[in-house]
Amino acid sequence: MWPKKVKEDALVSCRRKCCVCHMFCGRNIELHHIVMESKGGESTFDNCIPLCFNCHAEAGHYNNDHPKGTKYSSAELRRHRDNWYRTVQQLDLADHKWEANENKQPKEVYEDQVVTLKGFVWREAFPGPPNYDSFDTDRIETYWMLILPEPICLFANSFETEETIKIENIKKLQLCVDPEFYSSSKEIIRTDVELTGKLFMSITGHHHGDANFDIRGQHA
Structure with missing residues (x-):
């Protein structure tokens, strides 16, 4: 269960858009543990990435015994998230410049x-x-x-x-x-x-x- 502040901060930071495919999700967005809870991952902002249903399924389900495709790594997910958060900040900065x-x-x-x-x-x-x-x-x-x-x-x-x-x-x-x-x-x-x-x-x-x-x- 995600703490309320972590959830709100993550959704605002991504503008409710998936951090991987950048699709606007509205209500259809989910928070994914970059390091799974079963492996000690905590429900913190640093360990959270907002994803659409499709990307969440791709990131969360992978059969190591019968691999097909390329699994998302924790490092890759963090880079997707950080890049997207920086993009949102750039867009917010543009908004402020327009207003000014x-x-x-x-x-x-x-x-x-x-x-x-x-x-x-x-x-x-x-x-x-x-x-x-x-x-x-x-x-x-x-x-x-x-x-x-x-x-x-x-x-x-x-x-x-x-x-x-x-x-x-x-x-x-x-x-x-x-x-x-x-x-x-x-x-x-x-x-x-x-x-x-x-x-x-x-x-x-x-x-x-x-x-x-x-x-x-x-x-x-």
């Missing part, structure tokens, strides 16, 4: 204008086809997002009427990249970076940011 700059004139960017933006890169999962509604029934899609230290506004042309639309308070950009970018640029996840590309407004169910940042063919 409420009266500052936001940077204005135009659709298809080549711009260089600084931000924090992180990976986020979303419900995908067919309904883009539920992690339980829809295919999961994972994208890299650029979290901006200060909001910007985007001027874009309406897809239907060609009239100019001003999209304000843009804080999170979904990165549009070449397929090989994911493998060649893993080191930028959970880091502050500077990227160059073109912005465009969200149009389809595959777009989950306040806007999109196409960096294909550009250099970080």
